[in-house]
Each structure stands twice: as C-alpha cells, then as structure tokens.
Amino acid sequence: MSPYAVTQLLPQHTLALLLLSLSAVAAPHLPRLPVWIGVGLFVCVVWRYLAGARGWRLPPRLLLLAATVAAASSVYVSYGTLLGLDAGVATLTAMLGLKLLELRHRRDTVVALYLGFFLVLTQLLYSTTLFTLSYMLAVVWVMTTLLITVTRPGPGASPLEHGRLAAALLLQALPIMVLLFVLFPRIPGPLWGMPEHQTTAVTGLSDSMSPGSIGELSQSSAVAFRVEFEDQVPRMRDLYWRGLVLPAYDGRTWRQSDDLDSTTPTLERLGNPVDYIVTMEPNSMPWVIALEMPTSIDTPVLIDSLFQLRRNRPVRERLRYRASSTPRYRLQRQQAEQSMDRYLYLPDDAHPRTIELAQRWRKQAEDQEDFIYRALEHFREQPFVYTLSPPVLRNDTVDEFLFDIRRGFCEHFAGAFAVMMRAGGTPSRVVLGYQGGEINPAGGYLIVRQSEAHAWVELFIEGAGWQRFDPTAWVAPERIESGLAGALPDTDFLPALSRRDASWTRSLALRWDAVNAYWDRWVLAYGPELQQRLMEYLGLGEWQRMVGALAASMALAMGLLSGFILWRGRRPPRDPAVVAWETFCTRLARAGIARKPHEGPSDFAARAARRRPDLAATIEDVARNYIAVRYSYNRGGGQGLSALQRAVAGFRA
C-alpha cells in the first residue's frame, strides 16, 4: 500500500518515449471521447513523466482503485453502458491513463504496451484508410521497440539500440501476416450483439425521402461504391443505380411499404445485358445496389415485389459482387387491380392546388401518356431551378414547391411528379438510388459517390408495366448527361471531389482513389465470402483442406524465416586479404606446393618461388602485397588489397 519512488524503473528517455507513443495511440480517439478523458490522460502522462524525472512517489494503490471506479462510473454515465465500441474505447483509454500511474515494475510497462496495442485495434475499427494502415505500422514499430527495450533484463537499455531489430521483426512478420490473413478461416460476424456505430454514422441513402434529405447527401464526396464493367461503360444517362423503392406517402415523406409480398415480379429483357462487378462500401442498410434492371447477382439477395435487392443483414463490411443487368426492360406488365390502390393513395387534405391542377390536365389529356408528358413539360416550361440549396418548405411542401418557390433538388421534383401522377390516376412510386458516376482513368472503373444520390419515379403504364420517369432530366438535363456538378449553379457548394474540373490535384486524387479502390477490393473486402470464393478457386474448398494449407504454408514460412534469421550474421565477415591469400595457397597446393603450418608468407613465397621459377614474379608480388595489407601500419596504403586480389585472380599454377 505504501507509495514507491520509481526513478529506477526505466531510464527517463525510455519512459518519455513510452509515454509519448502511448499518447500517440490514444490521440486519434480523443475527439470522439468525453473531454474529461483527454484531460485525465494528459494529467496522468505529465504526472508519470515528472514522477520519473523528479523521483516523485506514485499515488497509492487505494487512490488508483478509487480513480478506476470513478472513471468506470463516469463512462457508464456518459454512455449508459461499459460495453460496445464507443464505451469500450472510453474505458480502455481511461484505464491506460491510470495504468501509467501504476508503472512500478517492468511487468506493468508490458501491460501498458499491450493496452496500447488494443487501442490501436479500436482505432482500426473507426478508420480503414491506407493512412490508418501506415499509422498502424508506425505505431506497432515504435511499440515493439519499446517492448524489446523494457523486457530486456539489466539496467537501462536505450530504445535507439532496438529500433532496427524491431523493424526486422516487423518485416519478417509480414509474410506470416499475409498468410494468416488469406488462409486463416474467417467466421461471418458479428459474434455477439451488433456493434452500434453511432459516432461513425455512415453516409448513405436513408430509407425514406422528404424534401432536403438527398440534398444533404450531395455534400458528401464519400465513395458509395465502385464498379468495374466487363465491357463498355454504358452511357451516363443509362446509369440508374437502383437502391430502394418508396411506395408509401403521408403528405410529406415517402416511405417503404410495410406489407411487401415476396413474389418477384416478371422482368422481360429487351436489350443486351451489361456485366459488372460492384465493390460496395459499408452503409449499414440491407440494400444491394445494382444497375436497373438486375437479372443476376452472385451475392445472396432476395428480390422482392418492388424489385429491390434485399439482404438478410446490413452491408457492414465491404461487399463485392458480380452482377448482370439489362438497361432496356419491361417490368411486370400485368398487375392485379386491387394492389394498385397503394400506388394511387394520397392523404385527403394534402396538396389541394397540385391535385386540382393534375386532375384538370388528366381531363384535358387524350390518354395516359399525354397526361404524363403534359406534367413533365410543365417542369421545363415553367422557370424551375435545379439547386442544392432550395429554401425551406414550411407548409404544404408540394404546393409550395410547384406554385411558389420552384427551386428544388431531385427529391422535390420526384416527389411532386409522383404526387401529380397519383392525382391523375397513374400509379406511381419513388425510387432512391444513384445516378451516373465518374470514370477513373487511373483504375478503369466507375466511382459512384454519395453526392450522386438521386431520386426518380416509376409509373405503371397499362400494357408496358413499371417504367422509369425522371423529372430531374426535364429540369436539368445536364445532371443526367454529365453529372451533378454541371447541372448546378456555380454558387452551390459541392465537395471538391464531386466537381469535374480537370486540375492536376484532381488527377492525383483520382490516382489515389484507384490505389484505394484496389485496397478496398482486395484487402478490406476480403471476408468470409471472398475467402470462400478464393479457396474454391484454389481447390481448397473444404475447411479441412484450407486448415491443412494454412498449417503447411505456415510451417514452410517459419522454416524459411528461421533459416534466414539464423543464417544471417552467423560468421563475422572475413578479411578479404586472408580470403585472397588462402585462394592463392590452395592453388599452389594443387600444384604440389603446400604451405606448411609453420611457414609464414615470406618463407613460403621464397620456397614456392624456388620450386617454380617461372611464377616467381607473381608469387613474390602476392606475398609482398599480402604482407603489406595484413601487417604494415597503413594496410598497404589502400592500394595493396586490390593489387593482391588482382594478382591472385590472375594466378594459375
């Protein structure tokens, strides 16, 4: 219980490096954590440093115990739990700080380093970029150096001595890491309750649409998914990436329908299929994105009656799948009359002016098609503005938008159009997804960002089935033809990566995105599914074979590494002069003149020269140089060695 003076534990510069690197590990977490944890950690680090420098005593165990309980309860108060990722990181950081005040034995420093490794792991759960990878490697290097230093017995070793060794360990560990990464059996997660990602709210489509909801998404240049096309990339205006379908309307918000039947509607293909591979970023929604209309896909999905691709669990890891779509299609030509009601439903008191207008048009129109185009023309004829920053709609969103404000983003146009169609008796529903994308010349693939999120409308037309109509294309055709940036007024703010100007920073950014795409595709997306596919490709489909391959390749790798490690530096480097001299002696011995053990170089050379007068000059030359290099004060003046080696190389007895 008595406090200890701790000046003797570690040399002060080792302690300083330990404190510094553990702080560096905790630092990326601090913005996410309550302020008191950051402050507390800082206090602990400074206290421990001064305790080492000035020989202060560390706080008694009882006080530390009290601080631990206080920290745990504060975390509980902040998060309502001690488990889960966020609260876990908070607890871990607090414990690390307190552990620093408990560094009394070498053992404690090892425990602190292990806690540090764990904090690195939690950082990787928040960020998976290549920068994070290099951060991870650097931190692991420094912490391995420290681990070697603090566990080396005896008085104060310096971390500087062991940096190289730690780097060697790290490099030699890389092959094993790769083997384990590829071959170690992956279990589909999660194992216990799903991790909540409140702080890492992934941007992506939401499952409803109200005015302004997609506009927000346009501010994000985050990658939604990347697509590699097998053949040619289809035209931009055909790139409608179907996400989810919103048939239910309450006067303001479009929502998903609760009572879906799971019968897949009939789909007729009218054109050539397009084959492509999608690498989807995690978005915690259970929808799989595909080009309209998907005909096949090789990840398990359920195609429901709205032709949404539904997964049994959210896309929490990177998902990579191959799919085939037909850009020209006919969806569900026949539909039972009673099930159309939900696509015609409008709340009684909503949008009176819009409904009146639509019904007037319907009466004037010759047929359904005439009515639809009358409405679409309206968007073109009237001064509608396509903008990311429309004024806020307060009362009746559709009436205000159509008659007063006339400024909006795709969800305004899609929502208003769908309402008009319903008022005119045409079944309609809103589709959320992405439109377009950007070709990355550096990687030959299409990047689709969150800013490409889009909403359009599907109408049911007698005899033709559900067809896509995009009112945005009538207001701002550039949006569909060339992307978002071209369609917006310059005053609208867009993230740099979503703009399309050709600057060198941008081309650099695209190259960097290509590197990231490979990283995502082959490393981050490597999960149970991809592993299974790879193993089947390698003929290691059954798990017994896979484990066998893992064991065999690990044994092989360890054998090679051991051989390499044990072989390196086995013998001290030999003096090249001696090597040359021995070569010389061996050659003479083969010619029958063996050096006797007692003979020094000059005696031996003299005897050999007598025996072989023809070689006397060379023999004396070699001996003279050898003696100069080995025994003279200035080692033969630097010229001796090369002269010796030349003479020996040319010597044949």
Place this chain on the structure above:
Amino acid sequence: MSVLPAPLHALGQRWLDRRLGKAAGSVYLHYRRIFILPSRGGLLFAAMLAAMWLGAVNYISSMAFLLCFLLAGIGCVSMVHSFRNLVGLELRADPAEPVFAGGQARFPLHVSSESNRNRYGLEFCYPQTEPLIMDISGAGETSRMLSVPAPRRGRLRIGQFKLRSRFPGGLFTAWSWLRFNTVSVVYPKPESGSVPPPPSGHGNDFGQATIAEGDEDFHGLRRYQAGDSLRQVAWRTLARGQELQTKQFASFGRKALWLDWNSLPELSPEARISRLTRWVLDQEAEHRPYGLRLPGMEIPPACGPVQQDRCLTALALMPTREG
C-alpha cells in the same frame, strides 16, 4: 521439475542427461541444448491476440485482422530470435579463487561466440542467487564473475545451472542447462569470537622446532623449493652462478608452532577444523611460522601464503566423518 513426482523427475533428469551430455569445462550451445517455451508475458500476449481476433470477427474489420495477424507474426518471429540469442555460444568456467565456507565463490565465466551478432540480456540463473546479466557484442570473448554460494568446506563443483534469455520482447523464454565440472576449494569457516590460543611448547613434542622458516634473523641457505617466497631467494648467490637458494631465517624467541588435531579432543571434528582454521589465520596475521598435524598428514612449519593455502586446503578436504 521438482513439482513432478519422483519417478517422472528421474525420467526427466535422465532425458536431460542424454541431451546435455556430461559436465565439462566448456559448453557449446548446440541447437539441441536449447529449450524454448512461451513466457508468462507471451501467454498474456497470446490472450491479447485471441481477444483482438474476436474483436475483428465481431466488428467485421479486415484492418483489425491485419493488426492481429501482424502481431501474431511478430510473436512467431520473436521465437526464432529468442532461440538465436543463445544458439552458437561457447561458455567456459575457470576455477574460482578459494573462499571460506559461507561466502561466495566467484568463478570466471567466459562467453564467446563466433558470429558477430549482438546477444542481449543473457541471464545466468544460479540457484539461490540473483541472475547474472550479460550482454555480448559481436564476436569475441566476454568474461564476468559468476558468484556461487559456497556453504560448506571442501570441493565446490559449479554443477548445473540455467542460462536463460527472454530477449527480444519477453514473449518466449529460451534456456539451456549449463553443466560445468569446474571445481574450486572452499576453506572451512574459521571459528569466530575469541578463541583460546594454540597450545604452545608444552612437553617435548615441540622442543626441536626452534628453527623454522621464519623471517626474523638470517640463519643460513638451503636449496630453493617450489613455493618459497621470491623475497627470500638469495639473488646474490644466484648472481655468482650458484644454484637457486633460499635464505632461511630463524625466529628466535618464538618457537614454530604445531597446530595439532589431537590437541583438541574435547571438540567435535567440524569444530576442530573450524578452530584449526582460525589458528592458521591468526598465526598468518602475526607472521609466525606454524605446522599442521592432521590425522594421517603433517605439514611442516612455515609461514606465508603458500603455507596458509596448503594448510587450509588440507583442512578443507578433511573427510567429513572421522573422529
């Protein structure tokens, strides 16, 4: 090993004997002599890796898998490095200077290696002593003193002890058992406190011992014997071309003393040895010549370090059970 039941322990010892071979003056650490197991820190490390793996599975994070497997790789590789820290070392122990029982015999321990690797944190763990820690840089020989407790008089063999290394990282302990047959003499522990002086000159037993190799007054010359002090060599006669001679001095007034085993019948054998040891030291301290009579052995009177060593060694090597 001691936790095992006796037959198993014996079996283990036999296996170890076969593997390590007989004790010798030097030991070369061949790979077969080196054992390696995870240390406590290594087990904790493995537990941490398991927890990391579970976290990676639960949070479906390839990055977390990468870190977990990278650390696992470092663990595997550090095992080879731990092994490498010991393999190929050549160790030799020289006899220690004699010490008194209860002290620490200091054996010069020479560690050499042919390779130019640095070896860090070698721990020589002799039972019941603090580990001796050594770093060896590059090829060549490094020497340190290995302190070995010398509890009893007699010959002290170093015997078997452990050379351990937990470098680098402390995840694995590599060790080897070193067995040296190097022997050193441990003098008996002298009796402490005030002791009665040795009985001097009673009876006729000691009458003739008036002339002995003292150092007070010149008495004559005799032929040089190995062990005579160089200060007493008659350099002048040598310079004249005569053979090597030693000057003899007589201690008049002080008779050379016989320290006799049989003069202490009231003491137990060990106590007698202890008393005789003390007497030898006391006589040496006063530069008085003395002889030693032990059962079956007689060391003629003399004085000086050679005489002291001869007497103390004789006392040290007395058989333990004798009346």
